[in-house]
Amino acid sequence: MEKHEFGAEGTWVSRAFTGPLMLVAGESGAGKSTGLESQWYALGLSGMKIMPAVQSYQQVRLTFQVDAVRWRATRSAQHSGGSVEFENLSDSNQRPVQCPVSGGKNGELSAAEFVQGLLGIPRVGTGAGRLGMEQVLPWLYLRQATIATSYLAGNSATQRKLTGRTLLGAHDAQVEMLRARAADTRKRWNATKALLEKLTAARKDHGLAEHEDLQAIHAKWAAQHSETAQAARKGSDELGRLNSQKQALESQVKGAEAAQKAARDSADGAEKDARIYSKAEGEAEGLLKAWRERAAGPTACPQCHQRLVTEGLAEDVCPTCKETDPGRAGRGRAQADRITEASQQLDRARAALRRSDDAAAAARLKAFEADQAVREAHTRTAHFVESSLEPQRKKVADLEAAARELAARLEQLAEHLKETDVLGNLKRDLKRYAGEKDSAKEEFEAAEKDVDEHVKALVTRWSHFFEVRMKATDPRVRSASIAPEDFSPVVNGRPFDAQAVAGAVLTSINVNAALSLRDLAREVPAVVLPGFLMIDSPLSGLGTHGHDQKVGELLLQSLTDSANRPDDQGELQQIIAAVNAPLPAPVSGVREIVVDKDKRYIPGLTADGA
Incomplete structure (x- = not known):
């Protein structure tokens, strides 16, 4: 300064x-x-x-x-x-x-x-x-x-050891590199060992199986999964075939329903025609009746209601007024013709009605048969679904669910196998790291030994200077030295911390330790x-x-x-x-x-x- x-x-x-x-x-x-x-x-x-x-x-x-x-x-x-x-x-x-x-x-x-x-x-x-x-x-x-x-x-x-060795000029970069390598390998070995012990203890606490057991379980479940998945695929194929049959039955139902509709439409049309012919027959019957009533003439007096006497009267004489009616005979013949025509018309209407009733009955029979065919088609389809399709569908669903469960269990088991693989890798790593650790330790200790010998020689000389100075300043000092392990002073056989309480000693x-170290530095130029x-x-x-x-x-x-x-x-x-x-x-x-x-x-x- x-x-x-x-x-x-x-x-x-x-x-x-x-x-x-x-x-x-x-x-x-x-x-x-x-x-x-x-x-x-x-x-x-x-x-x-x-x-x-x-x-x-x-x-x-x-x-x-x-x-x-x-x-x-x-x-x-x-x-x-x-x-x-x-x-x-x-x-x-x-x-x-x-x-x-x-x-x-x-x-x-x-x-x-x-x-x-x-x-x-x-x-x-x-x-x-x-x-x-x-x-x-x-x-x-x-x-x-x-x-x-x-x-x-x-x-x-x-x-103190690190600083003292460095100041004594005994710091060796190669030795420090070996020291760092040894420390690093030891740290890696310790970390791997701790992790392995932790995982092993955790598996033991939870009662988890060993790697070989897990592999056997995995093989068993994999076979079951393959068998179940194959059965599910076959069942799915069969389900497809049954679905095709169901579609065919549903097509038959649709065909029957179409025929049913046509038969019902035909029956409705025939019944409509029958109603028309029935009406025509009623109308013809009414007309005939009207003509007949009109042609019969009165049988009683309109005033006194007593029966009129018509015997002996000419065709053109009115039975009521007894007056001569010149056109009466002609009108009688016309009415008779009309009655005849109405009677024929009625016969035709009744014949048409019978035919219409027969057609309607035939159409209703076909409609009934079509309804029966539809019911039977639905019954066949429902029976097929219940007896064949649904059981197969349930079987396939159960197989697929079982396959999924096995797949999930296999996936979970694969994770456990990974864990055991990690344990196996850790065991191999631990063995390798142990070798590296021991090798690095041996290399470092061999190099360290040479440095230690050098440091020990320097500290021996430092101790000499320290003892000389301690004895020169205090006649009560019998011995004094510096410990080569950590450069701590020892006076009269006691380390520094065992000396008197705080004070002059x-x-x-x-x-004196500081001065004697400088005495050594004067003698050894390598001391830094x-x-x-x-x-x-x-x-x-x-x-x-x-x-x-x-x-x-x-x-x-x-x-x-x-x-x-x-x-x-x-x-x-x-x-x-x-x-x-x-x-x-x-x-x-x-x-x-x-x-x-x-x-x-x-x-x-x-x-x-x-």
């Missing part, structure tokens, strides 16, 4: 870092922690709060150097979102890079990912197994909130841990007298030695630490930024600033 700046309306105030060990010294409430945390905020790392003191400015920026390249990061002090602008101060031709604070889209780097790339730390994994700057930060920044309570800010053993372990360490309150939990004072002095001396000791290339590591009091006397290689509540870390901030 070179310079930390705060700007408002184009004016910037700053803090400069000019030595390998920078102490921000001053009483609590002077803004030391705010100042340190806001440096990481300027780089766009997530989880860094915007303190009110920072928000009193418009922008915050940080000038820093990675290897031989100087950079300047600028970020809004008003809003936590947005982006960070990175400027390459060593190359004026390079345009500034804008990186979003939150994850970039379409391959765009976030600010934290950009910083991680500058530091040469590979990004590894995804999700819970991801290694980003948020996971690396606890190895670079010991925060006041966690330095005296948890190791590496409480990162899990899995996360845990702080000392955190600080940046040569930088920020510690907020390395003396947390220590008093100012007796043993605490001595431990505090030794820790400060350890920080000074670590910051001023170059690596094999002559490069120094930088340490920035916040302490509660300035050094009692100047120390070579140590620079101080002294603050108090009136002169806070952020320059120009008023005494009542947050």
Whole structure:
């Protein structure tokens, strides 16, 4: 770190870092922690709060150097979102890079990912197994909130292992590929196994048959369906033939009904003719009677009603008045002729009536016979329908219904067979996945073993440096080491979480573990841990007298030695630490930024600033 700046309306105030060990010294409430945390905020790392003191400015920026390249990061002090602008101060031709604070889209780097790339730390994994700057930060920044309570800010053993191996330079892309492959095959095997067990248990709970039993039932039902469907088709053919017979009978009914209609029409016509001839016969009979009555003359006097005496009278003498009627005889003969003619006419009418009655009787007989034929035709048709057609129709309907039921059962059974096929496929897949899982595991474990040996050798050396530093700062320490499995510290045979409650002991372990790791980085160029360490309150939990004072002095001396000791290339590591009091006397290689509540870390901030 070179310079930390705060700007408002184009004016910037700053803090400069000019030595390998920078102490921000001053009483609590002077803004030391705010100042340190806001440096990481300027780089766009997530989880860094915007303190009110920072928000009193418009922008915050940080000038820093990675290897031989100087950079300047600028970020809004008003809003936590947005982006960070990175400027390459060593190359004026390079345009500034804008990186979003939150994850970039379409391959765009976030600010934290950009910083991680500058530091040469590979990004590894995804999700819970991801290694980003948020996971690396606890190895670079010991925060006041966690330095005296948890190791590496409480990162899990899995996360410590991934980050530690990567920072030690032991991250192998091939091994990670094999690890991912092994995890993927194991996941696939587990998922298949779980699904197979679930389906098997469900089938067992519901009492479902096994695959072989289902196949036998399917074969039996398929044969029954084929037989029933064939019988239904034959029955349908027979039903068609019977329907043809029914149509023929119905045609006979129609023919009989047509003949019936014709006979009835003929009978009606004959009866009509008979009525006409009957009327004519009545009329002829009446006419004859009238002529006869008229020709008979009176037999009694119209006045006294006594019988008239006609004997001895001539034909032309009137029996009533006894007067001579010259035309009487001629009229008598004419009446006799008319009576004769009327009598003949009556005979003819009666003969015609007899013929008409005979024709009507014959027509009624034919109509009766036609009615009988229609009734018989209907009876034959009804009997055929009842005795042959309907039973056949019911038989065909029953067969077709049975065929449909069997088809539905076969379809449902086919689904069950599919399920058992799935079970069979799952069993085969499980066996194949088991082989792939075991093979991938063996390949990964073989490759991992080589890496583990390398990591173990590095951690052995790290443990040596850690023990030396722990014993140098606290004579009560008998042994100290770093566990190669998860890089956790063990002091006097006890792991970190089993040490004393929060306080100076845990702080000392955190600080010495970080410093000893940097001792290893000086010795092993492959370690990619940046040569930088920020510690907020390395003396947390220590008093100012007796043993605490001595431990505090030794820790400060350890920080000074670590910051001023170059690596094999002559490069120094930088340490920035916040302490509660300035050094009692100047120390070579140590620079101080002294603050108090009136002169806070952020320059120009008023005494009542947050």
